[in-house]
Amino acid sequence: MIHYEQFVLDNGLNVFVHQDDSTPMAAVNILYNVGSRDEDPARTGFAHLFEHLMFGGSQHIPSYDEPLQKVGGENNAFTSPDITNYYITLPAANLETAFWLESDRMMSLSFDPQVLDVQQKVVIEEFKQRYLNQPYGDVWLKLRPLAYREHPYRWATIGKDISHIENATLDDVRSFFFKYYLPNNANLVVAGNVTVEQVKELCAKWFAPIPAGPAYVRALPNEVRQTEARHEEASAKVPLDALYKAWHMPGRFEPGYYSADLLSDMLGRGKSSRLYQRLLRDNPLFSNIGAYSTSSLDPGLLVVQGTLNEGVSLEEADAAVSAIIQEFIDQPVADDELSKVKNQAEATLAFSEIELLNRAMNLAYAANAGNPDLVNEEAAMIQAITADDIQATARQVLRPDNCSTLFYRRANAENPDEVAA
Numbered sequence: 455m456i457h458y459e460q461f462v463l464d465n466g467l468n469v470f471v472h473q474d475d476s477t478p479m480a481a482v483n484i485l486y487n488v489g490s491r492d493e494d495p496a497r498t499g500f501a502h503l504f505e506h507l508m509f510g511g512s513q514h515i516p517s518y519d520e521p522l523q524k525v526g527g528e529n530n531a532f533t534s535p536d537i538t539n540y541y542i543t544l545p546a547a548n549l550e551t552a553f554w555l556e557s558d559r560m561m562s563l564s565f566d567p568q569v570l571d572v573q574q575k576v577v578i579e580e581f582k583q584r585y586l587n588q589p590y591g592d593v594w595l596k597l598r599p600l601a602y603r604e605h606p607y608r609w610a611t612i613g614k615d616i617s618h619i620e621n622a623t624l625d626d627v628r629s630f631f632f633k634y635y636l637p638n639n640a641n642l643v644v645a646g647n648v649t650v651e652q653v654k655e656l657c658a659k660w661f662a663p664i665p666a667g668p669a670y671v672r673a674l675p676n677e678v679r680q681t682e683a684r685h686e687e688a689s690a691k692v693p694l695d696a697l698y699k700a701w702h703m704p705g706r707f708e709p710g711y712y713s714a715d716l717l718s719d720m721l722g723r724g725k726s727s728r729l730y731q732r733l734l735r736d737n738p739l740f741s742n743i744g745a746y747s748t749s750s751l752d753p754g755l756l757v758v759q760g761t762l763n764e765g766v767s768l769e770e771a772d773a774a775v776s777a778i779i780q781e782f783i784d785q786p787v788a789d790d791e792l793s794k795v796k797n798q799a800e801a802t803l804a805f806s807e808i809e810l811l812n813r814a815m816n817l818a819y820a821a822n823a824g825n826p827d828l829v830n831e832e833a834a835m836i837q838a839i840t841a842d843d844i845q846a847t848a849r850q851v852l853r854p855d856n857c858s859t860l861f862y863r864r865a866n867a868e869n870p871d872e873v874a875a
Contacts, residue, residue, distance in 0.1 A: 456813050456829050458643075459650050463657060465666040466638025470817055470826060471653045472645035474810060480546040480646035481811045484556055485818040487641075488634035489536040490613075491606040491674060491752065499613020500630050502533040503577050503622065508540065510569035513562040518555060525551045533611050536751040537822060543811055546647035550656055557660035560640070563631055565624055574619055581616050589692040593759075593862065600686050601700045601755055601858040605677040636667035641821045645814040677702065677753060680856050689863040694741060695762045697771050698860040700755040703747060703851050707823045712832075713839045713847040714747060718756050719795040720787065720844070721745035721778070726794065728778050729758065739766045739774055751823060756851060768861045782848035786841045799836050 458472045490501050508531065509518050522529055527544030542552040585591045594610050602608035613619055642661070644653045680702055704710040722729040722745025729743045743760030758779075762771050806812045820829040 456807065456817055458817055458826065460826065461650075461654065463637065463662050465662065465664055466636075466669075467657070467661055467664075468641045468821060469653065469657055470641065470643045470821060471648065471650045472643065472813055472817060473648060473650070474646055474813075477646055477810055478546055479543055479810060480549045480552070480644065480648055481541060481543050481814040482549070482552040482556065483539065483541040483643045483645070483811070483814040483818050484560075485641045485643075485815075485822050486538045486540075486635060487639045487670065487822055488538055489534050490609065490611040491535045492634065492670075492672065493606065493609075495606065495609075495614075497618050497622070497626060498609050498615065499577065499581075499611075499619045500622065500626070501538055502611050502613070503573060503619055504627075504630060504635070505531045505533045505538055505540075506573040506576055507569065507627065508559055508563065510566065510573060511564045512559040513564050515555060515558050516564070518559070521551060522555060527551065534750075535607055535611055537819070539815065539818070541811060541815065549644075549648060549652070550660075553656045553660040556642075557664065560635060560637065560661070561664045563635070565628055565631075567624060570622070570624060570627060574622060577612075577619050578616055581612050581619070585610070585612055589690070590696060590862065592688075592690070593696075593698060593860070596686065596688055597698055597700060597858065597860050600684055600860060601680075601702070602677055604675040605752060606674060607677075607750065607752065607754075632667060634670060636670075637661060637664050638666040639670050641818045643814040643818045643821070645810055645817075674752070680858075682855050684858040685861070686859070687861045687863060689865045691865050692862065693761070693864070694764070695766075695768050695771075695864050696862040697758075697760055697762065697768055697775065698862065699758045699772075699775065700858045701851050701853075701856050703754055703756045705753045706749050706751050707820075707825070707828055708753070710847060710850070711747075712835050713843040714756055714851050715749070716792070716795050716799060716836070716839055717782065717844055717847055717851070718745045718747045719799060720791060721782075722758060723795065723798065728781075729760070729775065732778060733760075733771075733774055737774070738763055739771050768863065772859065772861075776854075779848075779852050782845065783852055786845050789841060792839070792841055792844060796836050796839065800833050803833055803836070 458470045460470050462468055488501055493500050525544055525548035527542055529542045531540040599608045703714040733739045734743055740760040741763050745758045747756050748754035816829050820826045
């Protein structure tokens with residue numbers, strides 16, 4: 455259970471305080487309600503670029519890391535299709551340093567052309583190293599637009615084209631910043647050895663003077679229900695053929711999410727899962743195989759992926775996976791199998807709350823979704839799922855006409871430079 459108190463500043467900043475007197479530390483997590491799904495299709499990758507730019511200094515603090523390191527703190531950030539999240543951990547005695555740093559870059563980010571140039575080069579190199587020059591690195595650059603035709607989940611967080619980052623201008627950057635990096639588009643969570651009154655005083659000093667901006671009203675295109683199976687093939691110089699299958703499923707806090715997520719666990723979470731037992735241990739078609747859900751806020755994907763053993767065709771492997779999928783549709787799951795994955799999921803949730811920073815992040819994420827109490831309701835929701843729920847979800851989600859399949863073939867050994875789109 456994550457206990458918290460909440461208040462809202464006049465400028466719209468939502469603030470949550472989770473007090474834990476058992477630690478000498480504090481975590482300050484600020485979540486901006488912007489991710490790659492909010493980008494202009496002609497200017498993708500900006501949310502991730504901004505994650506980098508926010509560490510390039512503000513008008514009053516040219517070096518972000520140095521003052522934090524002097525007080526024993528650490529910081530980092532990440533971007534997803536749904537959010538951009540910044541966090542600091544430091545001794546609670548030095549809490550004000552975190553407020554000073556985070557408020558200054560919210561209010562007065564440095565729009566330095568040199569910083570933009572440096573961070574553009576960093577992101578472009580990341581694009582090349584992680585997505586273009588790594589085996590299977592471009593899978594999601596191919597799988598997302600195969601599965602999504604309307605929703606902006608159709609491009610990856612890094613962006614759909616490297617030129618979008620290369621061509622970003624200072625005007626583009628300013629426009630993005632003043633649209634999304636606003637107190638009324640953020641959730642601030644302060645956790646650890648702190649008090650509500652202390653946080654209120656620091657918020658009044660450091661965040662209250664920052665003016666609100668126009669409210670961001672998200673109006674994204676809904677993904678049209680998929681009604682026919684999709685298939686695509688690609689090839690590259692990779693070690694082994696690989697299979698990727700994706701089905702549309704409910705969003706992270708929507709009805710049906712937990713049964714779909716548990717269904718993915720039964721399919722491919724760990725060595726006791728059906729895919730592992732049947733297609734890696736008993737009949738070793740795959741060298742590795744697993745399943746998971748993308749856990750996105752808008753309707754996401756249930757994904758099965760695996761690399762094949764030598765001599766196994768993608769067609770044979772795909773048919774074997776499809777046969778196991780069909781069993782979930784045709785037959786109810788056993789109570790003991792369901793209980794096992796429910797307990798695993800609840801244990802994962804409990805372990806995630808051991809770390810102070812994780813508690814702060816989980817609270818911020820639920821608050822951003824519109825209901826901070828969700829952070830304390832998940833365990834009960836997981837345990838409430840029944841075998842009938844799983845089968846109903848399998849019939850709804852794992853339909854063949856709801857599936858997008860990518861065959862990723864190893865390039866022809868006789869022509870190793872062959873790379874097909």
